[in-house]
Amino acid sequence: MSARAAEAWSKPPAVPETHYVSGLVYSDESVFADEKRRIFDRTWHLACHESEVPEPYDFRTVDYVGTPLLVVRGADRRIRTFFNVCPHRGAKIVHELSGNTKRFTCFYHLWSFDAVGACTDIPRQEGYQTVGLKKDDVGLREVRTEIHVGLVFVNLDDQATPLGQYLGKALDAFEGPMTAGKGLEVFHYNRAIIQSNWKAWQETNLDVYHEFMHVLLRRTQMTAAPLEDRKVTVHPNGHTSIAGLRAKYEYYKGMQSRDDRLALPTLRADDFIFGTVFPHVAVLARGTTMRIDVVTPLDAHRTLIEWRGLGVRGDSAEDRQARVRHHNQYWGPFGRNVPEDAYAAEAAEMGFGRGAARFQVIARDEGGSGQDDGMLRAFYGEWSRRTGRPAANPSNAPMA
Amino acid sequence: MTEQNVRELVYRSCLALDREDFDGFLALCDPALHYVVTAYSPEIRKEMTWMEQDLAGMKALLAMVPQHLRRTGSLHRHVSVYQVEAPASDGTIGALSSFLVTHTALDGGSRLFAVGHYHDRIAATGGRHLLKTRRAHLETRDLGIGLHIPI
Ligand code: FES
Numbered sequence: 281m282s283a284r285a286a287e288a289w290s291k292p293p294a295v296p297e298t299h300y301v302s303g304l305v306y307s308d309e310s311v312f313a314d315e316k317r318r319i320f321d322r323t324w325h326l327a328c329h330e331s332e333v334p335e336p337y338d339f340r341t342v343d344y345v346g347t348p349l350l351v352v353r354g355a356d357r358r359i360r361t362f363f364n365v366c367p368h369r370g371a372k373i374v375h376e377l378s379g380n381t382k383r384f385t386c387f388y389h390l391w392s393f394d395a396v397g398a399c400t401d402i403p404r405q406e407g408y409q410t411v412g413l414k415k416d417d418v419g420l421r422e423v424r425t426e427i428h429v430g431l432v433f434v435n436l437d438d439q440a441t442p443l444g445q446y447l448g449k450a451l452d453a454f455e456g457p458m459t460a461g462k463g464l465e466v467f468h469y470n471r472a473i474i475q476s477n478w479k480a481w482q483e484t485n486l487d488v489y490h491e492f493m494h495v496l497l498r499r500t501q502m503t504a505a506p507l508e509d510r511k512v513t514v515h516p517n518g519h520t521s522i523a524g525l526r527a528k529y530e531y532y533k534g535m536q537s538r539d540d541r542l543a544l545p546t547l548r549a550d551d552f553i554f555g556t557v558f559p560h561v562a563v564l565a566r567g568t569t570m571r572i573d574v575v576t577p578l579d580a581h582r583t584l585i586e587w588r589g590l591g592v593r594g595d596s597a598e599d600r601q602a603r604v605r606h607h608n609q610y611w612g613p614f615g616r617n618v619p620e621d622a623y624a625a626e627a628a629e630m631g632f633g634r635g636a637a638r639f640q641v642i643a644r645d646e647g648g649s650g651q652d653d654g655m656l657r658a659f660y661g662e663w664s665r666r667t668g669r670p671a672a673n674p675s676n677a678p679m680a
Numbered sequence: 681m682t683e684q685n686v687r688e689l690v691y692r693s694c695l696a697l698d699r700e701d702f703d704g705f706l707a708l709c710d711p712a713l714h715y716v717v718t719a720y721s722p723e724i725r726k727e728m729t730w731m732e733q734d735l736a737g738m739k740a741l742l743a744m745v746p747q748h749l750r751r752t753g754s755l756h757r758h759v760s761v762y763q764v765e766a767p768a769s770d771g772t773i774g775a776l777s778s779f780l781v782t783h784t785a786l787d788g789g790s791r792l793f794a795v796g797h798y799h800d801r802i803a804a805t806g807g808r809h810l811l812k813t814r815r816a817h818l819e820t821r822d823l824g825i826g827l828h829i830p831i
């Protein structure tokens with residue numbers, strides 16, 4: 281068989297239904313609406329790292345699939361999250377991306393709110409006396425906020441499973457590197473909008489096979505440890521992790537092996553550990569430094585990616601410089617790897633975005649090792665369960 | 681060293697990068713080159729370093745560029761040298777420039793890609809003017825899919 285005519289092209293691949301994905305998951309607007317309602321409105325979203333709000337009254341603002349959020353550390357050191365919108369006439373209250381304040385005053389009519397979301401001031405409040413409206417009635421909408429290994433997660437669904445239960449053991453491998461000793465802090469934050477469906481980015485984090493695309497990984501990773509040493513773990517709720525990856529950095533021209541002295545707690549400098557949290561978080565530790573991705577759809581064809589780089593809190597200037605260098609070798613907008621992944625995500629959009637490509641094959645089976653597609657299948661399994669639409673045929677009517 | 685020499689060096693370094701004439705670019709660099717790309721993040725309230733290379737590192741990095749999968753099209757650095765300082769005690773001269781970088785896609789559309797400033801120090805070595813340090817400070821932080829070569 282060679283090239284295919286239209287009919288053959290439109291036929292699903294001859295593999296089990298769990299082993300391919302329909303292009304409609306990227307392009308169908310009703311699928312996107314369901315993703316928002318059934319996935320993003322109900323799952324835990326990584327808002328920031330706790331080091332971004334280290335002191336009482338520190339705040340961060342973030343946008344989550346169209347919902348402006350305000351993350352604040354209170355006087356009691358607890359981190360809380362609120363809709364960053366005014367209960368009076370709906371305006372977005374805080375426009376700075378970060379800061380420190382005891383009082384958030386809406387610019388519009390100067391209603392004020394404190395770090396626990398209570399309304400503390402309404403100018404000329406007597407004007408509401410006839411209808412009996414009081415400050416107590418107009419607090420901010422609080423959003424569930426829980427922290428795990430320093431990561432601040434929020435959930436728009438007040439009935440959602442608690443974070444610890446949702447994550448299970450998915451991030452266990454990161455417990456040591458992220459929490460032992462002084463803990464970590466974010467030294468790199470970069471956000472970019474890429475022209476692709478959000479899943480095309482997350483797939484670059486789930487697809488082990490694509491290491492062929494990266495000359496850096498061909499040199500430093502595929503040769504560093506036997507491919508059979510790898511072990512993919514599929515966790516409940518669609519999370520994944522992979523162990524058994526190593527890197528020989530010195531195999532790439534201009535890079536040196538990393539000093540074990542700089543290794544994050546419980547890791548070796550040449551370890552590479554990796555995990556994803558469904559739907560849209562990836563956590564990567566390359567021995568001496570870490571990267572965290574948060575992938576947020578803007579619409580079906582545009583995606584906001586936030587990348588963070590982390591080092592050890594209280595690093596000496598010299599150690600920090602080394603970690604930043606290690607981070608930037610692979611990651612960041614000038615890294616050797618990240619721009620290649622983004623290129624791939626945008627190329628997938630060119631294929632799937634308007635329906636030219638019909639299916640993608642996620643059928644590699646290497647027994648959970650090597651370059652197995654198990655992480656992609658786990659992702660789409662959970663995706664199907666949550667949306668009620670089989671990823672292989674998402675136009676099947678959603679289950680109730 | 682004249683102000684004119686300094687301006688020319690800044691412009692030539694950018695033309696070489698625009699053309700991806702990496703050998704030509706490296707020939708304009710001092711052996712003690714220190715090239716950094718920085719940006720400030722209001723999200724984490726920190727100065728960030730996105731690339732940091734000495735001459736050996738820059739050579740190795742540029743030599744590998746053709747092996748990478750990377751952004752298609754071309755970049756065009758539009759540079760204005762705003763300030764050329766009087767020579768410092770070590771003989772180097774500081775220059776402050778503004779840059780606007782446009783990206784032109786393969787099919788011919790151009791759009792603004794990044795804006796920022798170059799903070800350069802230029803050395804006069806053996807009668808030649810060479811780029812000794814450059815801090816390319818980006819105002820633009822959303823670089824789309826990113827890039828493999830220095831800005
Ligand atoms: S909208 Fe905020 S005070 Fe009126």
Ligand SMILES: [Fe+2]
Nearest residue numbers: 484494617621
């Ligand atoms: Fe990749």
